[in-house]
Amino acid sequence: MWIREVYPGTIPVGEQAIYTFSTRANLSAFGRYRITAETDLEGDAIPENDGTTKSIANLDCVPSGSDCTSFGDGIHSFQLEDIINERIPCIDGYADFIGYSTDLDRSNGTYVVRVKTLFDSEEGDEKFSIWIDFNDNGVFDDVEKLISSQVIPTANVWHSYDLTLPANAPLGEHLMRVRAGDTSFEGDLDDPCSVMEYGSTHDYSVRIIDSSLNIDDFLLNEANLEISNQGNGIFRVFLETDFTETLRITVHDILGQKLIENKVETNGLGYLYEIDMSYAATGVYLLRIGTREVGRVKRFIVE
Incomplete structure (x- = not known):
């Protein structure tokens, strides 16, 4: 797919312009796409700096399709401060719980996360990870991962883990993603967009506060x-x-x-x-x- 359009005006030195394409690009197919913008100035002495390219990807980052019913993989119950979500139904492996929210005071540093699964993992393959989207761009980056591949050793038992906030965690509301599943099967637990063969992915909201706020x-x-x-x-x-x-x-x-x-x-x-x-x-x-x-x-x- 290739779409090329020309901005009808001129851009003075130091100014910016906003342009909306008249033809809408179809980026629904999963994969990576490139968007390139170039200027054209007659007599330009340094044409090497006339263009810039951005790469974007359709990663299907609502990872529905995991099996969390056959063996009870994934998070069955979850607790973090005021968020208490028990006996979570398996809905195609993904559920949106952003209506569940809690305050986390960054000056306190560390909080306790409690999780429960229904799968007994004798080999230690049932694991979970947590991200908080601190920069609010809708992407759960590696640097935003606060718990990484922690083992949930036994079924039907609450297990506790430490979640430590960065001292400079941005204040305000952010999305939090929780993923768990059997890592011995297909799917990457630590890729927040990957569909695991056996597991679940849930999104919540957290609000970072600071008791020393002005x-x-x-x-x-x-x-x-x-x-x-x-x-x-x-x-x-x-x-x-x-x-x-x-x-x-x-x-x-x-x-x-x-x-x-x-x-x-x-x-x-x-x-x-x-x-x-x-x-x-x-x-x-x-x-x-x-x-x-x-x-x-x-x-x-x-x-």
Whole structure:
């Protein structure tokens, strides 16, 4: 597949331009794609720096399709602070529990995670891992993995593990992914997008706080974020808060590609912003609004 279009205007030195393709690319097939932008200036003395290329991938990062019923593989019960999720049903190996949330104070450092499986792993092959998407780009990177391939030794018993937050963990809401399964079969437990033959993947929400926050950061961390679909691809975003400083709003797709980034000012009651997603493909997107240190994050769906 090859799509090539030409920007109709010119770009002055030091300026930026935003261009929306008139032809929509179909990136639904799993794999890697390249997007290249190039300038064309007559008499350019250094043409070597005229282009840039970004590589993106469709990784199918909602890993449905794992078997967690035949032998009871995966997480059957999970607990982290206020998140208590027991007797989790097996729904095609993946379940969205982002409505389950808890606060984690980064100044406390370490928390206890408790998990239970229904599979007795005599060889120590039943393991689990946890990620927190600290940069809110919808991708669970290796550096965001806080528990890696810990063995769940016996079935029907709570097992406890330490989860240690980085001292500089970004404040605000983030997605947390929990994966478990039999690592002796197909699928990579430590690849958050891989479909395991026997296992499960669950997503939750956590909110990183800090008990030493100043009053402005506290106001923003406690703010209520709402996203409403206005129809025709328009979404209205409202963050209700007494915070008054300039905030930044971003939107990423599930591959971590940034689609929107802009500044937004308070209207006295909060921060109101409309985003136009009429050009975007159907799917799940991730919106963040906040400062560099503190922010609120929410998923929304373009239909």
